[in-house]
Amino acid sequence: MQSRDAKFGIGQVVKHRFYPFRGVIFDVDPIFSNTEEWWHSIPAEVRPAKEQPFYHLYAENADSQYVAYVSEQNLMSDESGEPVRHPQVNEAFERTEDGRYCVRGRSHLS
Numbered sequence: 001m002q003s004r005d006a007k008f009g010i011g012q013v014v015k016h017r018f019y020p021f022r023g024v025i026f027d028v029d030p031i032f033s034n035t036e037e038w039w040h041s042i043p044a045e046v047r048p049a050k051e052q053p054f055y056h057l058y059a060e061n062a063d064s065q066y067v068a069y070v071s072e073q074n075l076m077s078d079e080s081g082e083p084v085r086h087p088q089v090n091e092a093f094e095r096t097e098d099g100r101y102c103v104r105g106r107s108h109l110s
Helices: 036-040 087-092
Strands: 013-016 022-029 054-060 065-071 075-077 093-095 101-103
Touching: 022 087, 054 087, 087 093
Parallel strands: none
Antiparallel strands: 013 022, 013 075, 022 054, 054 065, 093 101
16 A cells, blocks of 8 residues: 555644544554454445545544544544643643644744
């Protein structure tokens, strides 16, 4: 399988194109890197291609916070400016004055 560059980056807030959740990206796989069982659990009509970046998110919806694994084709940038409530976000990231998330211990200028 051939990988390609990721469209989104660590610390970026994204939302799912179809389902009502959003989150902060904390890791990126250049291609699918989960189990076959997980991939086949997705209904065939909406199952994403494996040859694209997949993102690990500290995710939230109206009811809960959790970790999500989402294909690039199913994500879009979240421009709401609202903070993400997931408890691990504050452990891993610092929120800047302009609402971006920077990995703790890294320069805010990058």
